Amino acid sequence: MTVGVSSLSVSERFKQFLDNITLSTAQIDDGKTKRASVCKVLNIKYWSSYSETDNSFYVGSWGKYTRIRPPRDVDVLFKLPKSVYDRFQLRTGNKQSQLLQEVKDALKASFPKTDVRGDGPVIKVPFASYAVELVPAFPLTTGKYYIPLTTNGGSYKEFDPDAEYKAVADSNKTTNENTRELIRMMKCWQGYCSVPLKSFWIEIMAVDFLSSWENAGKSRTYYDWMVRDFLKYLVGKVNSHIWVPGTYELIWIGDAWKSRTDSAYARAVKACEYESNNDSVMAGIEWQKIFGNDMPLI
DSSP: OOOOOOSOHHHHHHHHHHHSSSHHHHHHHHHHHHHHHHHHHHHHHHHHHOOOOTTTTOOHHHHHOOOSSHHHEEEEEOOOOOHHHHHTTTSOOOHHHHOOOOHHHHHHHHHSSSOEEETTTTTEESSOOOOOOOOEEEEOTTTTTEEEEEEGGGGEEEOHHHHHHHHHHHHHTTTTTTHHHHHHHHHHHHHHHOOOHHHHHHHHHHHHHHHHOTTTOGGGGGHHHHHHHHHHHHHOOOOOOOOTTTTEEEEEEESTTHHHHHHHHHHHHHHHHHTTTTOOOHHHHHHHHHHHGOOOOO
């Protein structure tokens, strides 16, 4: 961390970087349009409504405001009536697979040129600019949702999008916006370096890391240290587990991402040394090895 006489201060560099990976207004509007077209089809089928937004809301990066450019999928939860759950519970075989197939068939009728595929609880509707990843779900009286899983004969598992959102939002408020900005930056690294680390895992671990990081809540002047120290934290999480907010599901995160994390941490250490020596260009070269050209060089 430095504010010296380098041609590009740490704060300026990371501000430009974050600006570069922020979705444009046009991209956000495009995502809204795609969500609306999909949800209208399902509202007509299941709720006798022509609404483009009712019975649905954003989840994932769109729901938690951690989305980045270039655009990724638009994650949407769509609420199904209890009568649909009851109808499928009367069936035999893999009820969850049959449910997803019915939802897919409804979408295929409206989007015949799209390749609508089910993947676990997710139905993916690709468009030219975005894919909508739709999660059909049944509301529970607890405020959580049942989402269908097709594996091992089919089952439902609990999903608590409110708790997941709250974990990020509360951390973000406590840390003066550090949380969402760290998540967005690390998702850029994930994409640029093809890191086999799920975005959802990054979100959970960013919240955990910032809960005890000594500089949490400080300005972007500290973001070189934040990236470096978070990568060090990730190295220490290899072959461990995380807990999902709300449902407390335990997820083992393995080590497939270890080598790329080791490399990124070593480069971040070098970049921080260059920043402290006011060598902006060399720092930028090291940062670009982690984040690509969205990170400014000078």
